[in-house]
Amino acid sequence: MKKFIFAALIFGLISVFQSFASDKVEIDKKAPDFTLTDVNGKTHKLSDYKGKIVVLEWINFDCPFVKKHYDSKNMQKIQDEYAKKGIIWLAICSSAPEKQGNFTKDEIKKRIKETGSKMSAYLIDEDGKVGKLYEAKVTPHMYIINKDGVLVYMGAIDSIKSTDKEDISKAENYVKGALDALLNGKMPATKVTQPYGCSVKYK
Amino acid sequence: MNKLFALVMLFFGYGLLTASEGNKHVDISVKTEKDIVAPGDSIWVAVIISPKKGYHTYWRNPGDSGLPTVIDWNLPEGIKIVEHKWEIPEKNIDGEITDFIYSEPHVQLYKLAVADNFPISDLKIEFRVEWLVCKTACFPGDKDMILKLKVSDKKPKLNKKFAAYFDNIPQRLEEWGIGATKYSDKIEIRLTKPPGYSEKIRKIEFYPYTELVYDNSAKQNFTDEDGAIVIEIPLNKNFKDNFFNIQGIIVADEYLDAFKKYKAIEINTIFKTF
Structure with missing residues (x-):
């Protein structure tokens, strides 16, 4: 009997632990923790941002879909607007060496300056570990994590799948919608959408 | 004369420079099943999309990434699309990414129905094709096309090669x-x-x-x-x-x-x- 109770306790503890940690990305569940280094050599751990709303943006500066949102200044405006409201915006590049989107640190810094990007950090994920952990398929692929570390949005930046800048003003912006909901103490109305973009250039 | 020649060359060169990268890697053409369609009848049209070797375009559901090839018709009053068919795509698995693509010439088929009272006429129907073409990088492309369509009561001449365009089209096989x-x-x-x-x-x-x-x-x-x-x-x-x-x-x-x-x-x- 004692052995049974002990086994049940262990099982219970494991279940409780699993509910607080996740190694697979799933909507409405804890976002998987990760550690990456940014272009300036600083280390970022997702769990360091507990208590903050975090946006993850998978990026490849040479992808025509990313260019749509950066050449139009759409992405930068959103980054800037919500940075002022305390949101952490982490751009992550999972392009492998020699593949499109993989740049030297100097080139990355140049692109950030040229585009006027307002991301909190540009994280380098050359081996694609974090991209695969999050099942990031395209650039841009957007994820939003609430203050409790729960994934509350994953998918496209907006509703019109194209490379045409003219479509931005006509589209519903899912990221803005989700962030506004969270800032008003609500859950996003739209939690999962089909992302669109260039494939992430994994190894 | 030299100045005029230089001006023409400049204009031509500028046109080449601004040609979309995506347009270079895909050819578009159009064929019809017959040369004439009568009022009250219908006609199949094949838009043939040919990615260059090593490149691919996408199916109606592109999969994890990419964009489908979209064809936008400017049809006159009295002509409408009654069927639209896509060829079977290739399922392409590249590591974590699974897409539905076309790396070979393929068709999108349209059945156009002509109203009973459509006037006998020679039509030039405009349509626009927009695509995403990829190799290791992706490029958007587009082309404005014209479909010449003769509406007439005369006996049509059939395009004997047209039937082959249906070979790779999924069917509703009622026996299953x-x-x-x-x-x-x-x-x-x-x-x-x-x-x-x-x-x-x-x-x-x-x-x-x-x-x-x-x-x-x-x-x-x-x-x-x-x-x-x-x-x-x-x-x-x-x-x-x-x-x-x-x-x-x-x-x-x-x-x-x-x-x-x-x-x-x-x-x-x-x-x-x-």
């Missing part, structure tokens, strides 16, 4: 019984074989028309016994919305019809839910 059951994490499609069907199928998969619902990368297991093929299609664990039917194509490695012409069935089935 199709049922689908939805579970919490998968859909099961049951295909009941027609009497006498004896082909040994080694590979069969479902390609969905709908994005987001299905896990494109997940393996689809199937069994083939007791006169039926049952395919298990994993759902996208992050898609939580309710849905009531399954639409797409079943693609096999063997012919599925008695005339040995078709390797894909088009399905649109409401399912039972568990």
